[in-house]
Amino acid sequence: MISPRRLLLLAASSTALLTGAALPAWAEIAAPAPVSAPTATPSDPWAQTASDLTPDAGVRFGVLPNGMRYAIMHNATPPHQAALRLRIDAGSLSERDDQQGLAHFLEHMAFNGSTHIAEGDMTKNLERLGMSFGGDTNAQTSFDQTTYMLNLPNTSDEVVDASLFSLREVASELLFASDAVDRERGVIEGEERTSDSPGLRSLKALLPFLAPGQRLADRLPIGDLNIIRTAPRDRFVDFYRAYYRPERATLVAVGDFDVDAMEAKIRAKFGDWTNTAANGADPDLGQIQPRQPETLIHVEPGGQSSAQIFWTVPHDDAPDNSAERRKSVVRSLASAVLNRRLSDIGRQPNPPFIGAGGGYQSLFNALDAGSLSVAFNPGEWKPAIEAVEQEERRLVQYGVTASELNRELTEFRTALTAVAAGAATRQTPSLAAGLVNSVNDDEVFTNPNDDLKRFNEIAPTITVDEVNEAARKTFSGNGPLVFVTSPVPIEGGEAAVTAALEASRATPVTAPVIAADVQWPYADFGTPAQPSHQSEIADLGATLVTFPNGVRMTVKPTTFADKQILITVRAGNGYLDLPTDRPTPVTWAAGSEMTEGGLGKLTAIQLDQVTAGNVVGVSFGADQNAFQFGGSTQPQDLNLQMQLMAAYFTDAAWRPEPFAKTKAAFPQALAQYRATPAGAFSLAAAGLLAGNDPRFGLPTADQISAASLDDMRQIVSQSLSRGPIEIVIVGDIAVADAVAAVGSTFAALPARTPAATPSAQALRVGFPAPTAEPVQLHHTGLPTQALGYVAWPSVDSIGDRKPARIVNLLARVLQLRVTDEIREKQGAAYSPGAAATSSLVFPDYGYVFIQVETPPEALPVFFQTADAIAAGLRDAPVTEDELNRARLSAIESIRRSQAGNGYWLGALKGVQTDPTQIEAIRTVISDLEAITPADLQKAAQTYLQPDRAWRAEVTAETAAPATAAPAAQ
Numbered sequence: 001m002i003s004p005r006r007l008l009l010l011a012a013s014s015t016a017l018l019t020g021a022a023l024p025a026w027a028e029i030a031a032p033a034p035v036s037a038p039t040a041t042p043s044d045p046w047a048q049t050a051s052d053l054t055p056d057a058g059v060r061f062g063v064l065p066n067g068m069r070y071a072i073m074h075n076a077t078p079p080h081q082a083a084l085r086l087r088i089d090a091g092s093l094s095e096r097d098d099q100q101g102l103a104h105f106l107e108h109m110a111f112n113g114s115t116h117i118a119e120g121d122m123t124k125n126l127e128r129l130g131m132s133f134g135g136d137t138n139a140q141t142s143f144d145q146t147t148y149m150l151n152l153p154n155t156s157d158e159v160v161d162a163s164l165f166s167l168r169e170v171a172s173e174l175l176f177a178s179d180a181v182d183r184e185r186g187v188i189e190g191e192e193r194t195s196d197s198p199g200l201r202s203l204k205a206l207l208p209f210l211a212p213g214q215r216l217a218d219r220l221p222i223g224d225l226n227i228i229r230t231a232p233r234d235r236f237v238d239f240y241r242a243y244y245r246p247e248r249a250t251l252v253a254v255g256d257f258d259v260d261a262m263e264a265k266i267r268a269k270f271g272d273w274t275n276t277a278a279n280g281a282d283p284d285l286g287q288i289q290p291r292q293p294e295t296l297i298h299v300e301p302g303g304q305s306s307a308q309i310f311w312t313v314p315h316d317d318a319p320d321n322s323a324e325r326r327k328s329v330v331r332s333l334a335s336a337v338l339n340r341r342l343s344d345i346g347r348q349p350n351p352p353f354i355g356a357g358g359g360y361q362s363l364f365n366a367l368d369a370g371s372l373s374v375a376f377n378p379g380e381w382k383p384a385i386e387a388v389e390q391e392e393r394r395l396v397q398y399g400v401t402a403s404e405l406n407r408e409l410t411e412f413r414t415a416l417t418a419v420a421a422g423a424a425t426r427q428t429p430s431l432a433a434g435l436v437n438s439v440n441d442d443e444v445f446t447n448p449n450d451d452l453k454r455f456n457e458i459a460p461t462i463t464v465d466e467v468n469e470a471a472r473k474t475f476s477g478n479g480p481l482v483f484v485t486s487p488v489p490i491e492g493g494e495a496a497v498t499a500a501l502e503a504s505r506a507t508p509v510t511a512p513v514i515a516a517d518v519q520w521p522y523a524d525f526g527t528p529a530q531p532s533h534q535s536e537i538a539d540l541g542a543t544l545v546t547f548p549n550g551v552r553m554t555v556k557p558t559t560f561a562d563k564q565i566l567i568t569v570r571a572g573n574g575y576l577d578l579p580t581d582r583p584t585p586v587t588w589a590a591g592s593e594m595t596e597g598g599l600g601k602l603t604a605i606q607l608d609q610v611t612a613g614n615v616v617g618v619s620f621g622a623d624q625n626a627f628q629f630g631g632s633t634q635p636q637d638l639n640l641q642m643q644l645m646a647a648y649f650t651d652a653a654w655r656p657e658p659f660a661k662t663k664a665a666f667p668q669a670l671a672q673y674r675a676t677p678a679g680a681f682s683l684a685a686a687g688l689l690a691g692n693d694p695r696f697g698l699p700t701a702d703q704i705s706a707a708s709l710d711d712m713r714q715i716v717s718q719s720l721s722r723g724p725i726e727i728v729i730v731g732d733i734a735v736a737d738a739v740a741a742v743g744s745t746f747a748a749l750p751a752r753t754p755a756a757t758p759s760a761q762a763l764r765v766g767f768p769a770p771t772a773e774p775v776q777l778h779h780t781g782l783p784t785q786a787l788g789y790v791a792w793p794s795v796d797s798i799g800d801r802k803p804a805r806i807v808n809l810l811a812r813v814l815q816l817r818v819t820d821e822i823r824e825k826q827g828a829a830y831s832p833g834a835a836a837t838s839s840l841v842f843p844d845y846g847y848v849f850i851q852v853e854t855p856p857e858a859l860p861v862f863f864q865t866a867d868a869i870a871a872g873l874r875d876a877p878v879t880e881d882e883l884n885r886a887r888l889s890a891i892e893s894i895r896r897s898q899a900g901n902g903y904w905l906g907a908l909k910g911v912q913t914d915p916t917q918i919e920a921i922r923t924v925i926s927d928l929e930a931i932t933p934a935d936l937q938k939a940a941q942t943y944l945q946p947d948r949a950w951r952a953e954v955t956a957e958t959a960a961p962a963t964a965a966p967a968a969q
Contacts, residue, residue: 053320053325084167085435088244090145091141092221106236130892153896164269172275183825187827189225193785193853194678209483216363245279249273252435288366298485300486309392312477320443330466333400338392358475370475378488382500386504390509404514414612416448422562532546553728553747556728557733558731565638565729565731569727570726570727571649577719586712589707592658593654594648594652616641652717686698767791771951783955785853802927803939810848816882870946874944877937883932883936887929907921
């Protein structure tokens with residue numbers, strides 16, 4: 001469902017969006033349902049009953065006599081699978097002062113014992129059905145809702161019944177045994193500790209600034225650690241009985257099942273659910289207070305330098321209907337014009353910011369806000385704030401032009417058309433999430449085709465004056481309220497920022513200059529070519545095509561996603577063509593430079609302009625054995641997509657501005673990495689685990705400063721100029737259409753010269769020598785945060801894949817054991833991880849690892865535990881139950897992936913030059929099914945040897961040694 005009202009809180013997530021940093025799941029910000037509205041009655045529970053909007057006809061909406069709502073939808077993408085979601089209309093905003101954090105804590109306890117499921121058995125029971133912990137069985141607590149999520153590997157009665165049974169236990173049968181609560185306290189503390197990042201600390205400072213005196217200001221779902229450590233069992237029970245009740249619950253079921261049968265199962269399983277306790281009070285969110293212009297500076301070492309400017313107004317709780325959606329579309333069009341102008345500024349030489357944007361959003365019904373957000377390099381706050389403020393004012397003062405409005409209408413229509421075209425093949429988990437969101441937002445779940453029809457009806461009636469009025473209203477209200485995040489104090493403090501903003505607001509702005517229209521100049525690449533050879537791999541549904549100039553194309557038509565086509569174009573040797581004696585900017589700058597540098601005849605801005613009405617695009621990156629262009633399109637745009645990719649291949653401009661921008665921004669990115677243990681480890685790990693090979697890992701600040709665009713261009717251009725071009729096309733496409741599109745572009749190019757043969761040195765990547773003591777690495781964050789890591793060298797995936805598959809399954813068993821021991825028994829970490837990797841390119845290169853984020857004083861125990869787990873796998877075979885729990889989830893994950901275009905796009909790479917790849921696709925599931933406990937024990941004995949282990953630990957730069965407890969905080 002396309003929902004214009006579903007908007008992210010730009011201010012809270014801007015740091016994450018601009019830097020790639022992720023906030024924890026419970027910190028997700030999205031427009032909520034009206035939490036202060038009365039609970040819906042069974043006779044009138046859905047948003048569509050009070051709206052002129054028609055819900056998606058494919059969904060059966062219902063309500064049980066006890067008040068529980070359900071929404072059921074048949075969907076066969078992927079086939080034979082399903083998604084169940086149980087939503088509870090309560091989150092952290094519903095907590096009393098002495099319950100802060102218990103809504104989220106309670107979500108954890110759902111997996112720790114109920115009337116009919118012993119503690120620890122729920123996850124294991126679901127794993128026995130093919131569901132992985134975290135991937136297929138999960139839960140999330142937000143400010144205003146708690147959602148339990150199960151992705152079912154199949155829709156057999158056994159799996160569906162067991163899954164509904166588990167959710168029914170969550171609904172009313174949780175036990176909250178005191179010893180189980182006590183064990184889980186450490187897990188919650190671990191989650192809080194792991195997620196306590198610069199971005200989250202900025203969010204904690206932002207909310208009280210935006211909503212002073214309101215409940216939102218101090219109700220982050222992670223809660224109060226003192227309460228988490230000490231809350232008695234009765235306090236959990238109080239919250240559970242007050243808010244886990246049928247009239248506050250919605251069960252969503254989407255998948256490849258009979259709707260009548262699913263409805264009968266839901267009614268039978270949940271119809272007897274009652275709760276005689278008093279209904280919990282709906283939270284009083286408080287009233288927005290009148291505000292004058294105000295500035296707050298939040299100093300956060302390691303944080304992204306950024307500024308957000310807000311204009312706040314009371315929350316608009318108008319019901320979802322056609323008029324409200326039209327209003328939202330108009331407001332979004334105004335924001336789209338502003339964001340395009342800001343994007344164009346960011347692409348100019350010496351831009352005043354790294355990235356910027358503006359919009360309008362709701363903060364959980366506490367208030368609404370228009371906002372500007374801008375990220376910049378440290379110390380450059382003044383020109384960044386001036387740029388976004390003046391551009392916003394230019395929009396409000398002079399408005400949008402007719403050409404700008406028409407372009408954004410075209411962009412909206414193109415996006416809606418693409419979604420509508422694929423409506424019949426929407427993915428089941430996405431549909432389930434969309435239905436939950438519609439409930440949370442109190443919106444009508446509409447069909448994408450209806451959304452497109454409605455847009456086409458209103459688009460001709462939208463005027464420039466109407467959009468201009470929406471822009472004026474967006475950026476008006478209380479304020480401006482300026483929130484600045486800086487890694488260092490700003491000279492002059494808030495007064496300096498306020499003065500700079502006032503001076504900027506007094507600066508006259510001129511009318512915008514609108515770029516002239518451009519035409520597409522890359523339609524002719526030479527005489528179209530016909531294939532010289534064509535064959536088929538029947539069981540894989542793939543056609544292999546060779547053209548006279550050496551271009552090899554593999555095409556797999558699918559019905560997984562209507563109107564979706566995925567493409568990769570590969571050439572050169574990738575990492576094998578990089579120098580082995582020095583670092584280059586290829587691995588960290590080539591992607592942005594290639595795409596943002598534009599083409600010889602078109603800048604990146606002009607490219608966006610000329611392709612505005614099409615679904616086309618290009619990405620670029622270095623793979624281990626090739627450079628790769630990627631693209632996604634629809635059938636009617638296939639020819640333009642191939643022309644665009646061929647244009648980048650033959651006429652990339654390599655303009656200096658994107659490279660200069662990346663170089664300028666990267667030092668700050670490095671500082672952000674170093675601010676957390678995981679980030680600091682990622683800076684060093686790739687290089688260390690590759691034997692300090694300079695082709696791997698991230699650069700130092702000095703290496704960034706010395707990096708040369710000419711050096712990168714020469715390496716990439718020379719590599720791309722040699723050797724065969726391999727093209728893989730997967731999706732809603734006919735083979736003949738793929739032949740024609742490639743024949744007129746890449747196959748029309750001159751014949752290719754042979755590729756350079758990689759040297760022995762280029763093919764050599766060495767795992768580091770074992771370490772008697774952990775390698776010492778440091779982060780700049782909190783002294784209570786640390787990371788431990790153990791890795792053992794294993795095997796590559798070249799040729800026979802079965803040895804690597806055994807190792808991968810061994811790593812899944814490792815994951816089960818570290819979760820059980822480190823998370824559940826010790827409570828030492830929130831999300832300990834184990835995995836394996838094996839190279840398809842570098843001989844004998846692969847490894848298995850265990851990683852954990854934990855307090856520094858727990859690191860010695862972690863290393864002892866890792867050794868003990870490895871010894872256990874060496875000394876005795878795993879049980880059949882443990883093997884099957886690991887194996888079934890692996891197999892079901894593969895089957896789920898195989899029902900999507902993305903899997904085949906990757907799997908079919910190299911099939912024309914490496915016959916083992918074809919066999920690898922055929923045997924991936926049968927190999928896993930054949931693995932025995934003895935195979936895993938032999939692999940453990942071969943690879944998990946203590947004298948082969950490489951260890952590292954990451955502690956704070958000022959932290960005490962891991963053997964000593966840090967000072968209390």
